[in-house]
Amino acid sequence: MTGYADAHADGLDASLARVFDVVPDGLCILSSDMVVLRMNRAMAGWFADVGDPVGRSCREVLSAKGCSCEECPADMVLSGRACRMKELAVPLSGGGTRYLELSATRLPGVDDGRGGVLLFARDVSVRKAAERELRQANQDIELLLSSIGSIMISLDGEGAVTRWNRAAAEMLGLSGRQALGGLLFDLDIGWDWEPVREAIEACRRTGEAVRVDEIRLRTAGRERFLGLTANPVPSPDGQSRGVLILGRDITGIKVREAMASHEIKMQSIGRLAAGIAHEINTPIQYVSYNAGFLEGAFADLLRLVEAYRQAFATLSQAGEGRGDCLPPELRQTVEAAECEADLDYLSTEIPAAVANSRKGIRQVADIVRAMRQFSHPGGGEKTFFDINAAVKDALLVSRNEWKDTASLVLELDPELPPVCGLPQEIGQVFLNLILNAAQAMEEARGDKTGILGSITARTARQGPFVTVSLADTGPGIPAEVRGRVFDPFFTTKAVGKGTGQGLSLAYAVVERHGGDIFFETTPGQGTVFTVRLPIDGPQGKDGGSSG
Incomplete structure (x- = not known):
């Protein structure tokens, strides 16, 4: 291709012609009617595969390589418009693609003074490949950040959101479109703002990571x-530090901690209850034995008294006509004693x-037995147990909580099979x-002058479930609170009357047993909580057996 420049130098200085030819960028001089006047080696190598391009139309030479006349830089220059860069993808004969950037500038003093255009072409294939790799790397990074299960929020020095990953959108209830570009503190996020604000300010002030636990978040009716x-995110000198907020849902951890704490408390209470039950059981046995003895002994005494009365009457009858066989003083003493004792009354009432x-x-013995059952630590292994007995024990232990506010209705299925599980947990x-029901009815009854409520306990079998x-x-x-009933630490009770753990722990226990717990409620009429447990344990939920 060197011959193109040498053969058509037309008065150009030889050194200039050599520079024109060896420049790595493609150069092409076009006449005002878009005819090729000169083309350097690089340009000719990219576009002029066959024959001398000089004297041929630009359209003829370049269009063979896919360069259309649309948005042509040379045409823009000749028409007096501002030239814009044009990208061109040129297929290679051996496969692949060469990427070029085309631009043009007005070139006076050529084509017999009519002026022309200098067309530039730069091979940007390496840059394009690097850009593709960079885009792919960015996409991979974005995919990685989006797939992280933890919240990731980036803030610039002014507090504007620059990153908002998928976990943040799902947990906080705001899409990236809603959050990006806005100030974090202007966003409608249902968490406790004060500790979040303090953590961000402390991070910027100290330049160190600041951790905050137990941030309450309320979204979509859940807590x-x-x-x-x-x-801290480094920033240029004199500018406020950016902040990267990382977070995760620790509700499950808090629930497990609460359950562990509850279990420890129950074990302590259980040991105390077991000791009390043992201490009560011994004297109760004495009292029971003595009561049985008194019952039998009094029956014997009544028979003896009756025999004495008959003997007294017989002696009285035997003395008729001959005088009384009993001394008058003795008769009066016996009659006075019998009248004072009121034997008829005692024989009935004692x-x-x-x-x-x-x-x-x-x-009392039943209560002691129920206390011992509840206080028994269990072996941690599931066993088959009587659901009806578990319900009765719970009602008996809690009787003091509901006896003044509700009557009890039992509708327990006597044919109910044993259920596999942990009886203490169930x-x-x-x-x-039961305690929740008692407290609800106490609230409804007010000062205990209202109508007595009722607690109805029912058990039934439904296929492989009880x-x-x-x-x-x-x-x-x-x-407004039905969706939060089973949320950990949620309670509608006054401070000191509820921790919000009872129903959440119940939910966790039932779920661990492969069962379900749900409720139906009607304002002003009451609530029904239902626990459904697989008879054969968790496997029974899918119709399997415990084997």
Whole structure:
């Protein structure tokens, strides 16, 4: 291709012609009517595969390589318009593509003074490849950041959001489109702002990472806990530091901590209850034995007294006509003693009193047994147990909580099969539900002068499941909090009356047993909580067996 420049130098200085030819960028001089006047080696190598391009139309030479006349830089210059860069992809004979950038400038003093155009072409294939690699790397990074399950929010020095990943959008309820570019503190995020603000300010002030736990987040009717870390992002001198906020949902961790704490408390209470139950059980056994002895002994005494009375009457009859066989003083003493003792009254009331005492003793013994059952630590291994007995024990242990506010209705299926699970944990679920029902009815009854409510406990079998429902006649659950009932630490009770852990722990226990817990509520009429447990344990939920 060197011959092109040498053969058509037309008076150009030889050194200039050599420079024109060896420049790595493509150069082409076009006449005012777009005819090729000169073309250097690089340009000819890219476009002029066959024959001498000089004297041929630009369109003829360049269009063969896919260069269309649309947005032509040379045409823009000749028409007096501002020239814009044009990108061109030229297929290579051996495969692949060469990427060129075309531009043009007015070139006076050529084509017999009419002027022409100098067309530039620069090979940007390497740059394009680097850009593609960079874009791919950025896409990979974005994909990685988006797939991270933790919240990732970047702030510039002014507090504007520059990054908002998918986890942030899902957890905080705002899309990237809504968040990006806006000031973080202007966004509608349902978390506790004060600790977040303090962490960001401390991070900027100290240049160190600042961690904050237990940030309450309320979105879509749910309440969760987040753990956040504000990390400093370096910035040019004199500018405020940026901040990278990383966070994750720690609700599950808090629930597990609460469950562990609850278990430790229950173990401590259990040991105390077991000791009390043991201490109560021993004297109760004495009282029970003695009550039984008194019942039998009094029956014997009544028979003896009756025999004496008959003997007294017989002696009185034997003395008729011959004078009384008994001394008058003795007769008067016996009659006075019998009148004072009121034997007819005692013979009726003492057996009844002893029977009531024995009934009370049996109730105390049942309470002691239930306390020992609840306080038993269990072995951590599932076993088959009686659901009806677990419900009765929970009702018995909690009787003091509901006896003044509700009557009890039991509709327990006597044919219910044993259920595989941890009886202590399931019993705690029932106890929590009963206590909630009692507190709801106490709230509805007010000063205890209102109508007595009721608690109805039902059990039934449904295929491979057993269902336990506990219904109350309380005020019902307000619509605005129904979606948060099972959220950890959520409570509608006054401070000191509820921790918000009872139902969330019940939910976790039932779920761990492969079951379900749900409720139906009607304002002003009450609530029914239902626990559904697979008979054969968690495998039974899918129809399998515990094997």
